[in-house]
Amino acid sequence: MNILHILWITDNKDTFFEMITMYACNSKRLNWWKNVNIIIWGASVRLAGNDTQVQSEILEMLNQGITVEACKDCCDNFVVTEKLKKLGVVVRYMGEPLTKYIKNNEKFLSI
Numbered sequence: 001m002n003i004l005h006i007l008w009i010t011d012n013k014d015t016f017f018e019m020i021t022m023y024a025c026n027s028k029r030l031n032w033w034k035n036v037n038i039i040i041w042g043a044s045v046r047l048a049g050n051d052t053q054v055q056s057e058i059l060e061m062l063n064q065g066i067t068v069e070a071c072k073d074c075c076d077n078f079v080v081t082e083k084l085k086k087l088g089v090v091v092r093y094m095g096e097p098l099t100k101y102i103k104n105n106e107k108f109l110s111i
Helices: 011-027 043-050 053-064 070-076 081-087 096-104
Strands: 003-008 035-041 067-071 090-092 107-110
Touching: 003 011, 003 053, 011 035, 011 043, 011 053, 035 043, 043 067, 043 070, 043 081, 043 096, 053 067, 053 081, 070 081, 070 090, 090 096
Parallel strands: 003 035, 003 107, 035 067, 067 090
Antiparallel strands: none
16 A cells, blocks of 8 residues: 555644654655645644634645645544634544554554
């Protein structure tokens, strides 16, 4: 399977721009991975839901065909569920999907 999941859990903005988006976008554009999926979980949810610069970059990634999912429980806790849904992020409870990805031996980066 040619998919990479990036589990984004940090609220460090520099890490988002200088690693996550850079690697995700280049992976898609240069065909390093056929599919790239970013999972927003934990503190990253607050950053994604409240920072317009980060939101613009998420929109750009979605436009490039990168999928973006977010933990619903985290989104609800940080009160950003509707903001992320409006961007096009799939907001859902992620425990079961994450477990499925792991059991399927899919590739992960955790940041």
